Amino acid sequence: MKQPLVSIIIPVFNAQTTLSKTIDSVTGQSYKNLELILIDGGSTDGTLNIIESYKSVITYYSSEKDAGVYDAMNKGIDRANGDWIYILGSDDELYSNDVIENVMDRDLSEVRLIFGNVINTEKEHRIVPQIHRSSIGWQLIFRNTIHQQSAFYHRTLFEETKFNTDYRVLSDYAFHIGLWRKGVSSLYLDKTIAKCKAQGLSKNFSWPLYEEEIRMKRHTKTGIPAWIRFAIYPISIAKFLLKKTL
Secondary structure: OOOOOEEEEEEEOOOOOOHHHHHHHHHOOOOOOEEEEEEEOOOOOOHHHHHHHOHHHOOEEEEOOOOOHHHHHHHHHHHOOOOEEEEOOOOOEEOOOOHHHHHHOOOOOOOOEEEEEEEEEOOOOOOOOOEEEOOOOHHHHOOOOOOHHHEEEEHHHHOOOOOOOOOOOOHHHHHHHHHHHHOOOEEEEEEEEEEEEOOOHHHHOOHHHHHHHHHHHOOHHHOOOHHHHHHHHHHHHHHHHHHHHO
């Protein structure tokens, strides 16, 4: 069976303390039909020195000021040649050396989205689960059930649209809602794909996160049903208050 090319994209900004482990988790994979793409947002620490030291195993990298992490992801997608695209945070790691081999070792001819599980590390909020088991379905209306670091996207999913850079934190959520509404063929694998730091705006449940969620879900192009769009403000306030008390 032919091994599809997998493009691994790492968006980077000032990640000198974590980037080496992230890259090592990719270069140590038993699956060899990979390309590694790093998109740096103009780091000012020692990140560029680390990238330079790995130049022999990096397929492509760039360093320039960007419009945020989703802009970097889109730049990486534009450079990707792979049949499948996987996006890894610069402070995250693939779970084991055989992760990609285990994901790709099957007939994927009818599948356009693959997802599995992620282990959350260094949690800042107790409501964040130790293991995130991704899923796709109506629950996406209320929360992002697909952890991006658990997901492999077929390159055709980005032919019509990429990540919306108007959103700072939730563009992958909006993208996943769109995939669900389109009925994209998907496959869940009960396998741990990555270890990810559960930190930052998306995991501390501060009000700016919910402001962006309200704006995103009220946008008609997201495909959220009309009754949810009208009710999203009180729903988001309730979610915010509930999570602040837990």
